[in-house]
Amino acid sequence: MAYDSFNILKSTAVPLPIENVDTDQIIPARFLKATERVGFGDNLFRDWRYNPDNTPKADFVLNNPTYKGKILVGGKNFGSGSSREHAAWAIYDYGFRCVVSSFFADIFRNNCLNIGVLPVQVSAGFLERVFAEIYANPDTDLEVNLPEQTITLLATGEQESFDINSYKKSNMMNGFDDIDYLLNIKSDIQEFAKTLPL
Amino acid sequence: MSKTLFDKVWDTHVVRKIEGGPDVLFIDRHLIHEVTSPVAFLGLRQRDIRVLYPERTFATADHNTPTINQHLPVQDPLSANQLKALEENTKEYGIRHWGLGHYKNGIVHVIGPENGITQPGATIVCGDSHTSTHGAFGAIAFGIGTSEVEMVLSSQCIMQPKPKKMRITINGALGKGVLPKDVALFIISKLTTSGATGYFVEYAGSVFAQMSMEGRMTVCNLSIEMGARGGMIAPDQVTFDYIKDREFSPKGADWDKAMAYWETLKTDEGAVFDKEFVFEGAEIEPMITYGTNPGMGIGITKEIPDAKQAEEAEATFAKSLGYMGFHEGEPMEGKKVDYVFVGSCTNGRIEDFRAFASLVKGKRKADDVTVWLVPGSHVVEEQIKREGILDVLTEAGFSLRQPGCSACLAMNEDKIPAGKYAVSTSNRNFEGRQGPGARTLLASPLVAAAAAVTGKVTDPRTLLQ
Numbered sequence: 001m002a003y004d005s006f007n008i009l010k011s012t013a014v015p016l017p018i019e020n021v022d023t024d025q026i027i028p029a030r031f032l033k034a035t036e037r038v039g040f041g042d043n044l045f046r047d048w049r050y051n052p053d054n055t056p057k058a059d060f061v062l063n064n065p066t067y068k069g070k071i072l073v074g075g076k077n078f079g080s081g082s083s084r085e086h087a088a089w090a091i092y093d094y095g096f097r098c099v100v101s102s103f104f105a106d107i108f109r110n111n112c113l114n115i116g117v118l119p120v121q122v123s124a125g126f127l128e129r130v131f132a133e134i135y136a137n138p139d140t141d142l143e144v145n146l147p148e149q150t151i152t153l154l155a156t157g158e159q160e161s162f163d164i165n166s167y168k169k170s171n172m173m174n175g176f177d178d179i180d181y182l183l184n185i186k187s188d189i190q191e192f193a194k195t196l197p198l
Numbered sequence: 199m200s201k202t203l204f205d206k207v208w209d210t211h212v213v214r215k216i217e218g219g220p221d222v223l224f225i226d227r228h229l230i231h232e233v234t235s236p237v238a239f240l241g242l243r244q245r246d247i248r249v250l251y252p253e254r255t256f257a258t259a260d261h262n263t264p265t266i267n268q269h270l271p272v273q274d275p276l277s278a279n280q281l282k283a284l285e286e287n288t289k290e291y292g293i294r295h296w297g298l299g300h301y302k303n304g305i306v307h308v309i310g311p312e313n314g315i316t317q318p319g320a321t322i323v324c325g326d327s328h329t330s331t332h333g334a335f336g337a338i339a340f341g342i343g344t345s346e347v348e349m350v351l352s353s354q355c356i357m358q359p360k361p362k363k364m365r366i367t368i369n370g371a372l373g374k375g376v377l378p379k380d381v382a383l384f385i386i387s388k389l390t391t392s393g394a395t396g397y398f399v400e401y402a403g404s405v406f407a408q409m410s411m412e413g414r415m416t417v418c419n420l421s422i423e424m425g426a427r428g429g430m431i432a433p434d435q436v437t438f439d440y441i442k443d444r445e446f447s448p449k450g451a452d453w454d455k456a457m458a459y460w461e462t463l464k465t466d467e468g469a470v471f472d473k474e475f476v477f478e479g480a481e482i483e484p485m486i487t488y489g490t491n492p493g494m495g496i497g498i499t500k501e502i503p504d505a506k507q508a509e510e511a512e513a514t515f516a517k518s519l520g521y522m523g524f525h526e527g528e529p530m531e532g533k534k535v536d537y538v539f540v541g542s543c544t545n546g547r548i549e550d551f552r553a554f555a556s557l558v559k560g561k562r563k564a565d566d567v568t569v570w571l572v573p574g575s576h577v578v579e580e581q582i583k584r585e586g587i588l589d590v591l592t593e594a595g596f597s598l599r600q601p602g603c604s605a606c607l608a609m610n611e612d613k614i615p616a617g618k619y620a621v622s623t624s625n626r627n628f629e630g631r632q633g634p635g636a637r638t639l640l641a642s643p644l645v646a647a648a649a650a651v652t653g654k655v656t657d658p659r660t661l662l663q
Contacts, residue, residue, distance in 0.1 A: 019514040020391055020491050024628040029609040033262065033276035035236035035283045047630045052616070075514065077392040080425065080491070081628060082607075083327040084234065085343035106395055106427055107327060110358065111343035165359065167219025177345070182353035183247065185214070185222070189355055192213045192224055193251075197459050198319065198448075 003116030005175035009098055009144045010154070012069035014061055015134045021074050022081035023108060027090045029082075040086055041093030062094075066138045073100045073130055079108025088112045098144050100151065102127040113168050114177065120144055120151050126160045129153065146173055200466035203432050204363050204398050207338045207463065211321045213355060220357040226320040228255040228350045229306045230293070232262055232284040233609070234325030238348035239287040249351045252292040256315055259284055259298045260305045261326075262609050265572050265599040268298055277610065291351070304575020304601045307331040307543035311415065312577050314444025318433035318460040323350060328543045328625060330421040333430035334414035335437055336463045338398070340428040361427050362472040364397040365465075368405040370479035375659040377553060378413035379545055379623065379642035381405065382420035383485035383495040389475070390509045391493035395425030397473065400465060405479045406431050411440040412549035419544045420625060423492040432464040484658055486530050487627045487640040489518040494627070498645060498657050502528050521629050522637050523617075531657060535639070535649040537620035538569045539632070541599075542606035545623035546574030548581045550643040555590045557647035557661055563595035564653035570612060571596055572604040596650070608633045621649040 031043040049060050056063040072091065078101035079087065088111040091099065098118045112119045122130070133140050133153050141154045146169060152159040164172075171177065182189070201209075213222040230238075235257070242249070249255065262277045272278040281298060288295035296302040302309060307328055310316040318336035323329060325347045332339035346356045366385060386393075399421050406414060414431050421429030431437075438457065441447045448456040483497040493509065496502070504526040508515045519525065524533075540546075540554055551573065563569060571591065573579040579601055582588050588598060605612040606624035608631065614620045616635025623646050627638035639655065648656035 017513070018517065019510055022491070022626075022628045024607075024626065024631050028630055028634070029261075029607040032233050032609065033274075033280055035280055036240060037237045047634055052634060075511070077395070077425070080391060081327065081422075081626060083325060083341035083343055085237075085325075085345060088343070103392060103395070105392065105425060106361075107341055107343060107422075111345065114343060114345035165219045167216050167357075178357045179241070179245070179345075179349055179352055181357070182222070182349055182355050186250070186353060189213055189222075189224065189250070189353055193354070196224070196226070197210065198226075198317075198456055 003175055006097065006116060006118055006146050006172045008146065009070060010141055011071050012139055013071035013073050013100070013130070013134055013142050014067045014069055015131050016061055016072060016074045017131050019075040020077045020080055023079055023084050023087035024081055026079070026087040027084065032084060032086050037089055039093070040090035041095065044090040044094045067134070070096055071098045071100060071142055071144065072096045073127070073134065076101065076103045076124070078104050080105040083107045085111045085115065088115050088117055092117050100127070100130060113172065116172065116175065118144065118146060118172060120162045122151060122160050122162060126158070129158060200469040202363050202465045202469045202471065203336060203400055203430060203463055204338065205469070207319050207321065208360055210319070220359045222355050222357055223321060225323050225350050225354055225356060226254065227315055227322045229310055229322070229324035229329070230255060230257045230347060231306050231326065232259045232280040234344050235287065235347055236280065236283045237344050238351055239291070241348040242351060247352050249291040249293065251354050254354060255293045255351065256310070257284060257288045257293050257295040258303055258306050258309055261603045261607065263298050263602040264610055265602045265604045265612055268600045301576050304577065305543045305546060305603055307419065308546055308574030308578065311335065311411070312444070312575060314441055314447030317441060317447065317456070318437060319463050323356065327422045328419050330426070330428040331415050331419040331543055333418040333421065333428050334411060335441070336430055336433035336460070338428060338430065341422065361398040362396055364394055364399045364426070364473040365471040366399055366401050367403040367474070367476045368479055369403045369476065370405065371408065372405060372479045372482060375484055375644055375662055376482050377642040377644055378409055378416040380482055380485045382417045383487065383492065383640060384482045385477070386420065386424045386493050387485070387495040388477070389424045391423060391491040392425040394421070397426050399426045399429035401429055401431050407434065410549060411436060412547040415547065416544055420492070423625060433460050484642060484645050486645060486655060488522065488524055488530055490521055490627055490629050492625065492627060492640060494518065495640065496530065498530060498655065500530070502526055502530065530655050533655040534619060535567055535621050535653055535655060536618040537614050538567055538646050538650040539572070539605045539620055539622040539624060540643055540646050541570070541572030541574065541604050542624035543574065543603070544625040545643050546572060546578065548578050550623060551578070551582050551587050553643040554647045555587045557644055557658055558594040558596065558651055559590045561594055561651045564651055567650055567653045569596055569650045570599055570605055572599045573601050575601050605632050607631060608636070621646050621655065
């Protein structure tokens with residue numbers, strides 16, 4: 001599915017300093033019943049965000065107007081558990097375009113890259129600095145520069161570079177997806193299939 | 199050059215390598231279900247493309263199906279709509295579909311092996327993280343997202359960088375009352391919930407060599423719970439005996455050809471892994487989890503560790519214990535249990551019900567425990583009846599539900615109520631996984647059986663004859 005291209009994102013950020021945020025927290029299974037990709041943002045972090053009677057939980061960061069922006073900053077091992085792409089859809093649909101963490105679970109990272117959410121992995125030390133800066137000044141801006149592969153705390157100039165493979169980088173910068181690529185080499189794939197051992 | 203089992207299977211399926219990018223990997227078998235496939239079919243329609251190899255995809259309904267009264271219309275309109283979408287999509291694109299009520303219906307990772315769809319040396323994907331189950335046969339099998347489901351439908355390929363390789367060897371033998379589930383929970387407790395992220399695991403050593411296919415599936419199933427993309431075990435005679443004569447397994451001359459190939463599927467002497475771990479089978483006792491990720495597990499006779507010993511940062515650890523209503527230093531044995539769930543792609547196979555029945559035989563279900571026994575498929579359900587296990591269960595006060603994912607992810611009506619404790623043979627103890635506010639203790643079918651007859655966390659070894 002096509003998505004908006006990603007180049008340089010300058011935004012405030014929302015802090016979620018919890019480790020091992022699994023995809024069941026990002027979107028619980030009971031909200032996976034749709035047959036179209038719409039409205040998942042409403043249920044992002046559903047059970048951390050709302051009480052059982054659907055009133056907002058005041059102590060959850062998404063319900064705190066102090067923190068907003070297009071960047072979500074999470075603790076180590078973000079996105080573990082279920083492969084549900086709905087987790088990445090919910091993050092995108094809510095309005096985030098980038099997730100920053102010191103470590104990402106594998107399938108979640110892939111899902112993000114496939115739908116136009118940029119996962120930015122930083123060192124544990126830099127992540128701590130990001131949390132500290134946001135808490136010191138919630139209006140502080142981060143700049144995520146995909147062409148340069150850098151993330152910068154604009155208030156202090158502190159910067160770190162991050163990894164992304166050049167193919168995925170180019171896809172993200174252009175809003176391309178893998179299916180266009182695969183359809184282009186369909187005849188190669190069909191030839192290849194004939195050479196398999198079984 | 200010496201190659202690992204993983205290298206052999208992966209490299210055989212690389213259509214092309216993209217410089218500085220992922221490999222284009224050919225997928226032999228694709229399994230789909232009602233929850234993660236509808237948007238992929240929507241994508242096909244929007245692009246106006248067909249399914250390239252419909253015969254390589256197999257569909258079942260499992261995540262969102264009721265486990266009682268399956269003959270009646272599904273009451274939840276959203277669930278019913280998803281089941282209908284799967285039925286219509288598979289019909290339109292010519293894909294085999296074993297929907298609700300079909301005699302082959304069941305959990306996707308139970309029916310794949312059961313029907314011989316899962317074979318050594320194959321690449322297998324599904325929009326479900328527990329696809330790692332199929333690695334038990336020496337296949338490369340892993341979970342994918344819905345965008346990738348659409349890729350496989352349209353091109354039979356996905357694009358991923360090759361993971362690093364890890365080997366986990368367990369030597370010796372397992373003690374009495376120690377099951378494959380305990381082996382997996384033990385490994386995850388050692389490596390942590392993210393300790394194998396970025397790796398594909400090969401399990402080796404005598405403990406796995408002596409394990410049944412069901413047991414190997416349980417272990418490979420849980421590979422994802424330590425972050426690994428998947429886990430695999432080299433095929434051997436146990437594997438070949440399991441596969442032979444199943445519906446989709448090779449027959450006649452094809453079988454001989456397949457066997458000649460399958461016998462080459464093992465790690466060469468001298469092949470190098472990026473990381474290795476070695477454990478002894480005797481180190482492992484029946485396990486139970488106390489926290490909110492599968493790495494938070496301990497031997498059932500042990501106490502909950504304190505925050506300083508834990509892998510998690512203090513705040514995360516405290517949040518986890520707070521959710522569970524547990525405290526540092528408490529023993530797990532003797533804790534009250536409200537619900538017991540036996541089932542899921544992790545422990546919903548015949549061997550799991552045999553283990554459960556072996557312990558409850560001649561005993562009675564504890565009065566204040568609700569027990570849900572959910573077979574992984576109709577085939578498992580039939581076997582439970584045929585082997586007389588149902589009679590043992592009935593006599594002890596238990597009943598059997600109908601197949602599906604059920605309370606493992608509580609997407610259907612099978613939800614553990616808020617605040618209640620469930621000993622569960624499933625795979626995830628995340629907050630709210632088994633229902634909003636539910637508290638999950640992951641364990642083996644024997645530990646589940648011990649809890650079902652005592653109403654408490656109980657070491658099954660004290661009850662075994």
